[in-house]
Amino acid sequence: MTESTRADSANVTFLEQTLWQQFRAVEAPGDFVHCWLALQCHYIAGACVGVVVLGEPGSGPFAPVAVWPAGESPPRDLTATTEKCLREQRPIAREGPSRQLALPIEVDGEVCGVVAIGIEGEEGDTRSLLWRLRWGSAWLETLLRRQQGQDDERQKQRTVLAFDFIGLVLEQPSFAGACSALVSELSLRMAADPVSIGFIEKGHMKLRALSHSAQFGARMGFVRHLESAMEEAADQQTVIQCPLPSSWDYRVVRAHEELLASHKAGSVLTLPLQVDKEVVGAVTVERQGDTAFSDDEVELLDSAVSVLGPILYLQRRDDRSIWYKLFDAIRMQTVRLFGPHYLGRKIASLVLVVLVALFSVLTGEYRVTSPAIVEGLVQRALVAPYDGYIKSQMARAGDVVTEGQLIATLDDQDLALERIRWRTKARQSLAEYDQALARQERSTANIIRAERDQAEAQVQLLDLQLARSQIHAPFTGILVAGDLSQKVGAAVRRGEELFRLAPLEDHRVILKVDEGDIMDIRVGQTGFLRLSALADRVLAYEVTLITSIAEQEEGRNYFRVEAVLHDDATRLRPGMQGVAKTQVDDRLVIGIWSEKLIDWLRLFVWTWWP
Template identity: 45%
Template sequence: METWLAILCRQISGVASGMVMLGEPDTGPYTPIAFWPERAADEGLTAAAERALSQRQGISTGTTGSRMVQLIASPLIVNERLYGACALSLSVEPAAINAVMRKVQWASGWVEVLLRRQLQVENEEISERNRLAFDMLAAVIEAKGFAEAATALVTELAMRLACDPVSVGFVRGRRCRVATVSHAAGFGNKVNIIRDIGAAMDEAVDQRAIVLYPPQEHWEYRVLRAHEELVETHKCGGVLTIPLQSGHQIVGALTLQRPRGSAFDETTVDLCDAVAAVVGPVLEEKRRNDRNVLVKLWEAAGNQLRRLLGPGYFGRKLATLIAVILAAYFSVATTEYSVTSSAVVRGTIQRTVVAPFNGYVSSQSARAGEVVKQGQILAQLDDQDLTLERLRLTTTRQQKTTEYDRALMQHERAEALIVKSQIDQADAQLALIDEQLKRTRLLAPFDGYVVNGDLSQSIGAAVERGQELFTVAPLKSYRVILEVDESDIDDVEIGRQGVLRVSALPQEPLTYRIEQITAISTQKEGHNFFKVEAALDHLSDRLRPGMEGIAKTSVDERLLIRVYTDKMVQWAYLAAWRWMP
């Protein structure tokens, strides 16, 4: 670049000095790399070059005079990317500035060719690096297990990069253990070379950086004691160790050795670095998957414990603290345990009003939901047929009475006895008709509440003898029927107390006492229930038979955790018993 600048400055008359700045494309920083006539900083040239870089176009500045001193600068752009700038200081007439700028721009073509060649070389190196990295990745992925994958990796690298041997190791505890060595069927931990390779791997892992011996001149400082010892002891030409990284953690290292007379250049180092970056996570994943299940569990537990006791992970620590507090609280806290069940209010006794004979409904005076008094008419059956029958029987009796009197007057004793029996038969039939007429009025048996029965839509309909028409329950005498699940029936005993809340009166608790437990279960909605009868301790004026609600029967004081987990434990016992041999 200095030769090009010198040629350019000699071709343009009046040039006093020149400078070229180059840097990373578009990002910089841009630094001077070539000067003419000597390597000396010029603030004017630097300012002009920086201005051209910021504006991405040629600029010129100058001072007044017959022959002005001009500062011109032109950016160096390749493929629309800014690589740097060229700045010149010269004495020239104002009219010649454009011609000088054109010469500088034309001369920049040589720089563009140079940069393009450098880019082509870099692209080829990157392509070769990527090809090798993905070939190694394919070899590792195709392997079935960790050992096979590691062997395939070190063997391929040894063949392609002319290395002998190539070793891969992984961190176990605080040391890096060698896992596989190329061109070796087996090895032991006491072999000197394996020990020295492990030490070199530890050296690179501890520094979290690539370590090369012998080092290159422009490299940053590295501790090289283990690598130097490995080279001197085993007569190697060079040793390169690259840490393997998975996520943000160093998990192992890749060590390559070359025979005497052969060292690692920067291109090979970049190739090996690319390979390590690609295959490191895959190898670590295979290694972790091939471990024993107990080892995986132990490591997982250790990781969780370190996260819990180490720095960071505030959310995990907070959740664990809350869990410990809750566990401690539930282990000592107690509460009253009660059995929850569905319940319905029934009358202590219930009287059913039935049809006394076959007939038809004439009228209705009460229906379900109404309060009735004793003797109040609930409904009336049609008595027209009975009335006509009574009239017929009455007429017949009168006729028989007349015949009886005539037989007595004529002293026909046999005839009189026959007629007398017919009169008695008519009296019996009349008495039956009178009784049936009384029964046409269906009366309430006592003061109570009509639980069931509504004939408002059956006026004129036929009813049969014995058909249930009304159900009446007393107003001041109730019982509670509890439907206790079979899993809770063992906790319910006669004499236990509880609280009932019905849906119609949720704000009014009703206390009760268990009086009877039915020994026969019933099925409802896929569950088995036992019916338990209880008596209310006090009655509410608004309580009615048929009201449903939720009852809670008190059992005893239990641990709070037991109250919430008893049913789950019982289910687990049954499930385990079901699958046990």
């Protein structure tokens, strides 16, 4: 000890001996702090008041644990000094007629509390008094470390027990087996019998397992008292022990008292099983004799049960039949939908109901959409009149030509020479015919006349072919096909197409309707066409012909449907493409949107259905 503690035993006063005896005899932490504060104030000369404030390390809240002299309240100025020390976490010394010393109590670098002492008079140096207070605070640090070690040990025991129970429950193949194994193990660990567990079913508690007992259905009174006690704890959502300890808050224990009386037990403890702050069951532990459950045992069981509750709840839910799971899921969703909370679910459900009601009556115009191309109403093919060679070209595809305009010519040199030959032969036959008549050779004259007629016919034929060597436009229109600019001098055969001519004003529309939509198309239906080249205009048309032969293009089958335009089409040109929408009828909007998907599903199911 220091000099002020009077190490010489001959000088120890009776008061000091009494304080030290009390200090050595105390067991409770609060009494320990009171005795320590009294000794500390006794050894500090002039100490008139003292207070010890303790709380959770680092965070608090902090509250006075001991005040000296006992039964008095610390003065306001000492309280202010204590609060300043807590706030600044450093020793505080205030000088004056009434000095005040405040020292933070630290454990592992975190402030756990403050000891503050008020001193009257000027006896002793403030620095030495502060050091003496620091040396004495080592007793409090030792106390706090010991309490922390005890808390850690209790936490370790709770954790080990919880993991043991979790492993025991999870290794069971069924919910009933898990409950039976749990209550039997609790009975052995806690020296209690019986231990029971129950779960809420249809609003009432139902006993599911009893320690060391496989059958308990015949013991109706026994079971009824257990279930009543469990319901009592579940209704209050708290742990109930009977007889009720004096340090606990008030609880209704009527059912537990009846349980004690009927089972002739010494004490009973019921712990609710909770999942998401909702009580789903309870565990009841009974103990014979006068040995009640200690606070440590209650805390140990409460921590274990709080972990086991969700696990047992999930096992119970998974062990049910599929129909019960379905019914429970529907019930839960119904409760969430019409009960409190879950505002987002309610809004989504309301929107869904409104949409269903709206789509049940809302109709729209159903239209078949298809690609479309503009063609001439009549197309004239201009072909080669005979076998020959291309001499020249005056127009090609895309050019507008007028009626009678020269488009191309064929080489007629061979035809002209052939005409001269036959013309010469006709004149020669005419001279021979005159000579035969002069000689009165009628038979010879007839033969020569036939040869002359043949020559005249050949000349006429060659004249016709020479006239056809010039290809003219039969009417005013636009060339939709044919380009001979790269074929001048090339040979062509008789009947080979050289050009295709379409009128300028008369057009038709070819719709490429998908095979899935062709059954909705009828002759006489109308629609609207929007072309890529004239995107600012919508052209009306009417269906006039539906072909019965499907064609394939880009991996899909389609039918050609012909339509005539009703609007002025002076700006149209054959070959323009766009999108056509043929009006069918009025249908539900939801049916219009889902028709393609439904048809695909039908075909898919039909394909894979055995």
